[in-house]
Amino acid sequence: MTEIYETQPERTDLPLVVMPAILDSMVEPLKAQLPVLKDVARVRLYLDFTEDADLIVERTAQADVMINGGPHLSDDLLHRLSGGVRGGEGGKVGCIVFSGTGVASYINLALARELGVRICNAVHYGDNAVAEHTFALLLELVRHVGELSSGVKAGVWANPLGDGLQLAGRRLGIIGLGGIGSTVARIARAFGMEVAAWRTSQTPAERFEESGATPVDDLNELIASSDVVSVHMPLIDGATRGLITADNLAHLKPGTLFINTARAEVIEPGALVARLQKGDIPAALDVYDHEPLPADDPLRSIPGIVLTPHVGWRTDGAFRELTRQMVACIAAYFAGEDLNVVVSER
CATH class of the missing domain: 3.40.50.720 (NAD(P)-binding Rossmann-like Domain)
Known part of the structure; x- marks a missing residue:
């Protein structure tokens, strides 16, 4: 009972x-x-x-x-x-x-x-919680701590995944400079990253100054010029649903790290899976179109991506x-x- x-x-x-x-x-x-x-x-x-x-x-x-x-x-x-x-x-x-x-x-x-x-x-x-999880995902992508720990426990004293990537000096492009995005920007600057963010009519000008993010008016330009792209756009029907399109994602250059801890629905249906299936974009996701993630979801079988079960907000x-x-x-x-x-x- x-x-x-x-x-x-x-x-x-x-x-x-x-x-x-x-x-x-x-x-x-x-x-x-x-x-x-x-x-x-x-x-x-x-x-x-x-x-x-x-x-x-x-x-x-x-x-x-x-x-x-x-x-x-x-x-x-x-x-x-x-x-x-x-x-x-x-x-x-x-x-x-x-x-x-x-x-x-x-x-x-x-x-x-x-x-x-x-x-x-x-x-x-959950501004701090989700921002911190964003960096947990990013650090897993660049240093593979979880995978390396599993290897050592299994008796593998080597780094089959190759050398890590340094965040300092790399450019982070933020899509959605709200409370979470602004917190991510401040953490990124502490890591020595260059930070830019998409400027929309809904983003107050002072937020860029406060967070230290360089405003970029064109989303494609932001995506194409970034080494890391992180999504923090809220889901608002009639405004942000499907806002990030397949054309936008086509501007990801090979090797760009892509993170979404916001909502899957802010991306055009099917667009992200299609882009990731090309195999040249390491990605980390905490949100999905269908939750729990179905057993036959193609995201499960794409190499080089990190998946967590929508826990970014849970602290x-x-x-x-x-x-x-x-x-x-x-x-x-x-x-x-x-x-x-x-x-x-x-």
Whole structure:
């Protein structure tokens, strides 16, 4: 039987917040934040993880607010959660708080707006975490520490992978100079790298000065002139989905190191796989079009690339800040205030 953690269960006069599925790493940080909701709302956490739609509906049947800890919410499920019914019994969820930033990958925002469901997310909670993971991936590409460690443990005292590459003096091209991209830029400069970033109309001019990145107006020029290309563009429907095209990737010169810790969907479908299959671009990826990565995905069989299971954001510090923002969003909702609102119910 699934373990349940509840606060103020006797306060049936208070609205109910339910988290129907949770990652183990989020449990303790979230519990630590819940005193903020004392006398505001009672909270019920189901201490397991599920993507079963019927079970999610059952667990949130009486909830006013749902915390979405990762399951993808289909359109049918969103209807059922909000009381729009379609496909089964409906609930009464008026606000969904997403445990992350890229909510567009998990919830149909246009449908949520149509159904009158507020959607909140968390922002900048993982800037340091993802930036640090970006460099973990980059360092694996240039020094192969993981592979060499496995070799030594297996009795191989040699370097079959060849000499490493030095980051100092190399040029890093950043696509997306937001909170994470700016943090990556500062770390890169500490390594002695030359840093440039794509300048878009959404990027404040002062951000380039603050991060030490040289602005480049043409994306193809940025890609072609860089030794390392790192993607940090958020996924925004109608703006960044498929923004990086096959033509852009064609400007990667052989040997360029390519990293994506942002969202796979910001790249034109199929374009990255096609470019990597040529075999001349070492790459490291933490995000994919389909997650978990299917067993037959061609990325699994391309030599020279490093794959991690979308864990760039998962650190102790990121979980603390993430859960703080989640609870603050809930408190704001019940107070009639707006915080991190991606879709308004009004």
